[in-house]
Amino acid sequence: MKQSSQVYLVDDDTDFREATCELLEGAGLTVEPFCNGAEMLQKLDPEWPGVVLCDVRMADLDGFGVLKATQDIASDIPFVMITGHGDVRMAISSIKAGAYDFIEKPPQPDVLISTISRAVGARKLLVENKRLRRRTQNKSGLSATLVGQSQAIREIRAQVLRLAALPMTVCIFGEPGTGKSVAARALHDYGEGKGEFEMIGCAAASPEEFRSDLAAIAPETATLYLRAVDRLDPKAQAILVEYLKTPGIPRVIVSMSAEAAKAPEKNLTDDLYFLANVARLDMPAIRERGRDVFFLLEVFLRSASQRFSQRLPSVTKDMIRQFERHDWPGNARELQNVAERMVMGLPIGLAARARQRSDALLPYEEAMRQFERTLLSQSLRETGGRKGEAAELLSIPRKRLYLRMKAVGLSDTGQD
Ligand SMILES: Nc1ncnc2c1ncn2[C@@H]1O[C@H](COP(=O)(O)OP(=O)(O)OP(=O)(O)O)[C@@H](O)[C@H]1O
Structure with a gap:
């Protein structure tokens, strides 16, 4: 699955969502719609190079709540609020609360497109500047990203700096959660190419999805990170082989499991094995x-x-x-x-x-869902099912507890 779109659109009105997606996509922007703020926030990554467009009036968490939570995750992501027509007070409040801009509902198509394109441009610049700053930092910059003092991680940092300068495909092997994606991003940040970092998760991608993900790669992408490439089925691997032979594609970095490290040729078709296994990094396990x-x-x-x-x-x-x-x-x-x-x-x-x-x-999303479910059930158990107290125990607003309970499929026992 492709990870990043340029715009996250949050609105609980299906018709508005569909019409706005169509309009923005017609203007060449990639949009991912969400019917509530909680779902969007779960996906939000502080390094995401995009913009949030969010309605102010929504049944669950309103636009101001989503804005606040977005700022807690990444204060520099531009947030454009959709306010009611003529609601000047609301518009001013949204700017005061830190929104990048506001748009009145129903929006005028040209105003909507130009505001969002401007915000996307500003965000792109900011992300690029951050990256350049990181690149000009010395090795200590990298040790703040790839943390650790062991000989094993020091060697990884030295290899990352060496390989970053070379435009070759890199294969990163390692157990789950060893920092393969951190290393991939560092290869990008410390590399020479100008442009963006994009990630495609290969684990659950069907050949058709994978083909369309590759086709949708933005022209400004400098580094393409293919996560868990050994989980692609042979048909999708053939698609990747064709892609890797295409001139002018971004630099490709792939990750594979520790099991695949023992015999990568077993998990990859011959063609892909020879194309992808040019340089390798083996991420050490924590133990x-x-x-x-x-x-x-x-x-x-x-x-x-x-x-x-x-x-x-x-x-x-x-x-x-x-x-x-x-x-x-x-x-x-x-x-x-x-x-x-x-x-x-x-x-x-x-x-x-x-x-x-x-x-x-388990796969990351499912593991996180189970972790959250256990955490919420445990807090509810400890407070005898009283949600107010459980929310307090977890230091989250009661409304957020309700939302998260719903999201992880915990039934409401009725006690407040
Ligand atoms: N050396 C490190 N220094 C700082 N943070 C790290 C380091 N290694 C991993 N992390 C953090 O641990 C978490 C898991 O790392 P990451 O997602 O990069 O693992 P991964 O090997 O890519 O996982 P997967 O096998 O699921 O693809 C992330 O939040 C990452 O920022």
Whole structure:
């Protein structure tokens, strides 16, 4: 599945959504529609080079709530609010709250297109500038992105800097959550090519979807990251082989599982194996990186406490022992989840996880959904099903708790 569109459109009015998508796509913009803010926020990535266009009046979370949550994730993503016609007070409030601009409903097509194109242009510039800044930073810039002091990660950083300068295809191998996508982005950030980073997730893509994802790659893309390329079926691999032979395509970086690292030729057709396996990076598992687990923990704790507006939790001796004994099958991603639980004052529950095998891990979206479901059920259990108290325990607004319960399929027991 292709990851990034240029515009996320949030509106609970189906007719308006469809008409607006058609209009913006007709003007050459790529749009992804959402019928509520919660779904969009779940997808929002702070590095996303796009723009949010959001209605102010919506049944669940209103436009101001979505704006606030967007700013918590990434304050520099332009947010364009759709306000009621003639509602000057609302328009002023949206700008005061940090919106990039506002558009009155029903919008005039030329105003809508020019406002969104301007916002997309501004965002593109900002992302490019950030990238150039990162590139001009020295190696210490890279150690803030690919965190760790172990010999293994130092070698990865040195290889990234070496390979970034060469326009060849790179194959990144590693267990789930070892930072393959972080390394791919670093290869882009520290590379010479001007343009954007785009990602296509290959795990669930049918050959048809994959073909259309490749066809939709924006001309300004400098680096194309194909995640889990070993999960493509042979038909889709043949499509990729043809694509890789096309002149003028972006630089391609692919990732593969640790199992595939042992014998990549088994997972790839011969054609693709020879085309893709030019240079390789092998991301080390957390369990092979000694004290890095604590360097990463600190980074994840700081970011989670900022994100959830909570104090930094203390790390007890018992926790340190648990961390050292744990196998970390989910690697940095698992550690990040544990850090979030610590910040929220929840048990870290490492013993049970230690018995899980890495190949039993679920795809990311599903794993996150299950994690969230467990977290919400646990808080509800601890508060005897009282949602107000559960929301307080998790330090989120009650409305957000309702939304997330609905999103993960938890039934409403009726107690407030
Ligand atoms: N060395 C690192 N320094 C800082 N953060 C890291 C590092 N490695 C991983 N992370 C963080 O851990 C999480 C998982 O990393 P990432 O998504 O890059 O893993 P992956 O190997 O690409 O996963 P997948 O196997 O699902 O494709 C991300 O939030 C990422 O930012």
